Amino acid sequence: MTNINPASFIGGSTGEWKVTRMQTITGEPLLPVEYIHIKLEHISPKNALWVLRGTNNHTRYSERTEVDAMKARQEGLGRSHATHAALIPIRKNAAWWAMAQDERRKIFEEESQHIAMSMEYLPAIARRLYHSRDLGEPFDFLTWFEFAPGHEGAFNALVAKLRASREWEFVDREIDIRLIKNES
Amino acid sequence: MTNINPASFIGGSTGEWKVTRMQTITGEPLLPVEYIHIKLEHISPKNALWVLRGTNNHTRYSERTEVDAMKARQEGLGRSHATHAALIPIRKNAAWWAMAQDERRKIFEEESQHIAMSMEYLPAIARRLYHSRDLGEPFDFLTWFEFAPGHEGAFNALVAKLRASREWEFVDREIDIRLIKNES
Numbered sequence: 052m053t054n055i056n057p058a059s060f061i062g063g064s065t066g067e068w069k070v071t072r073m074q075t076i077t078g079e080p081l082l083p084v085e086y087i088h089i090k091l092e093h094i095s096p097k098n099a100l101w102v103l104r105g106t107n108n109h110t111r112y113s114e115r116t117e118v119d120a121m122k123a124r125q126e127g128l129g130r131s132h133a134t135h136a137a138l139i140p141i142r143k144n145a146a147w148w149a150m151a152q153d154e155r156r157k158i159f160e161e162e163s164q165h166i167a168m169s170m171e172y173l174p175a176i177a178r179r180l181y182h183s184r185d186l187g188e189p190f191d192f193l194t195w196f197e198f199a200p201g202h203e204g205a206f207n208a209l210v211a212k213l214r215a216s217r218e219w220e221f222v223d224r225e226i227d228i229r230l231i232k233n234e235s
Numbered sequence: 236m237t238n239i240n241p242a243s244f245i246g247g248s249t250g251e252w253k254v255t256r257m258q259t260i261t262g263e264p265l266l267p268v269e270y271i272h273i274k275l276e277h278i279s280p281k282n283a284l285w286v287l288r289g290t291n292n293h294t295r296y297s298e299r300t301e302v303d304a305m306k307a308r309q310e311g312l313g314r315s316h317a318t319h320a321a322l323i324p325i326r327k328n329a330a331w332w333a334m335a336q337d338e339r340r341k342i343f344e345e346e347s348q349h350i351a352m353s354m355e356y357l358p359a360i361a362r363r364l365y366h367s368r369d370l371g372e373p374f375d376f377l378t379w380f381e382f383a384p385g386h387e388g389a390f391n392a393l394v395a396k397l398r399a400s401r402e403w404e405f406v407d408r409e410i411d412i413r414l415i416k417n418e419s
């Protein structure tokens with residue numbers, strides 16, 4: 052969690068993840084793509100329909116007890132049985148970012164239970180959060196999830212609960228992209 | 236505070252700020268430059284000896300009462316009498332970034348009084364913090380300060396107090412660059 056982990060999600064006609072559905076939840080859509088290719092660096096490839104960049108590094112809201120509880124339960128990305136994935140880019144509105152740290156934390160966890168709720172879905176759902184806001188990207192976060200086909204229902208339930216939370220009142224752009232691993 | 240404010244600090248032989256001193260406080264030095272030019276976007280100019288990029292946006296540790304107290308006292312950048320400036324790029328070590336949010340906040344304010352101490356120097360010292368870590372830059376923060384020549388002693392005292400704080404035990408690279416406005 053202490054390293055800088057950059058990533059570029061490249062939407063186009065090739066890639067190791069095949070798009071099965073793109074759903075615009077809020078705000079402006081993204082152009083439809085067939086595949087997403089992930090490069091673990093910040094790049095601007097020429098042949099892509101779009102590219103979304105982010106950096107995974109330190110936690111922004113989690114406290115020590117929460118970090119330890121998550122680490123004890125979570126599993127990493129790249130599990131062979133986790134052939135389903137979701138890429139959900141999210142942007143929050145100006146009212147969210149105008150809040151101080153304590154106000155954002157209160158809505159994030161004490162009111163919306165973002166961490167506690169997500170914890171119930173560990174280790175079935177593996178996740179990684181990429182931060183994009185400092186990069187001047189169109190989204191603030193790129194959330195990435197990997198799970199076995201049998202856990203898709205559970206993942207849908209988690210996403211529905213988060214979208215019904217107070218925190219999500221501040222989300223003004225969200226695209227839900229579902230993928231399966233491209234074994235060819 | 237809610238907008239995305241990118242900046243590039245370009246070290247070279249021209250610019251609106253003339254370098255009067257560059258002092259390596261901790262870690263690897265930066266190449267000496269005569270001038271620094273500031274562009275309010277993320278760019279990679281060809282003719283620069285170095286360029287440091289960052290983004291000023293939302294607060295990461297300040298709570299609502301602290302944000303309001305700062306806003307009530309602080310003045311903006313670009314005051315005509317504030318002809319002296321300091322650019323202090325800072326990197327923190329892996330131990331800092333491995334901590335959870337509550338652990339970092341505790342050291343930042345409850346133990347080091349970063350906000351309370353800085354508040355005493357408002358409005359004399361105008362400041363802006365740029366975040367660089369998510370960008371994969373060599374420093375985590377670019378701190379920028381502007382003040383009148385008569386307030387240089389006060390600024391030196393503030394910097395000395397911060398460097399003596401517990402928070403600074405986690406700083407593993409820091410360069411102190413002093414500048415005067417280039418009126419030519």
